Amino acid sequence: MPLTTTRNSPDWPCQVKPPGSYDWERSAARWLRELVPARYSGYPALIRHPVLLARHAQIQVHHEIRVARTALQTARTELPPLGLPESVIEHSIKLYAAEIRQLQHIARSVRAVTEALVGHGAVR
Structure with missing residues (x-):
């Protein structure tokens, strides 16, 4: 199954080695663990199954996007x-908008890593 997303893609996270390279799955799991709450990093199922970790990271990032959108809208x-003060409110609005853009990029990156993990048989 050919992969359309590689490290050269704008969506591929620079912290993750290219799919198929030595230890790339470990670099993917390490990056994905940074996206979920710290307490999840000790759960054996998430440690042993990078695809499960990727799924949880996707859910986590989508919830963060929803929270940032709510903060922006309200x-x-x-x-x-x-x-x-009005200046703080305006700054907060800009901050929330920037955070949403960053989270959307992270969501695309998680999706790319997930597709690579599934495509390379990381399901154990």
Whole structure:
């Protein structure tokens, strides 16, 4: 099964070795563990099954996108009553928008790594 996503792709994370190279699955798992809450890194099923870890990372990132979108959409109505100055609110809005773009890129990267793991038979 040929892979369309490689390390040269803009979606491939630079922290992960190219699919098929020596120890690439380990580099993928290490990167994916950084995307999930720390307490998950000790779960044996997630350690032994990188595809399961990738699935959980996908879910985690999608939830983070949803949280950032909610924060962005509600900033103008919910932040003023907290007594925050307009400049802080505007800065927060820019921050949330940038975070959403970054998380969307991470989501594409997780998807690329997941496809590579599945395509290289990382399901054990």
